[in-house]
Amino acid sequence: MTRYVCTICGHQYNPGAGEPAFGIVPGTDFSSLPKNFCCPVCGAGLPLFREE
Numbered sequence: 001m002t003r004y005v006c007t008i009c010g011h012q013y014n015p016g017a018g019e020p021a022f023g024i025v026p027g028t029d030f031s032s033l034p035k036n037f038c039c040p041v042c043g044a045g046l047p048l049f050r051e052e
């Protein structure tokens with residue numbers, strides 16, 4: 001699965017790790033994230049993430 005990085009703060013979304021603190025279980029691919037998902041660090045929305 002591809003990792004994505006926030007273009008605002010550089011936070012990396014790793015599908016293998018998910019974002020358990022935000023209810024995203026490990027193994028959740030980027031394309032399967034809820035539409036309202038935003039960067040846990042800076043709050044940027046999905047469109048501001050790019051493929052790493």
Ligand SMILES: [Zn+2]
Pocket residue numbers: 006007008009010011039040041042043044
């Ligand atoms: Zn961010």
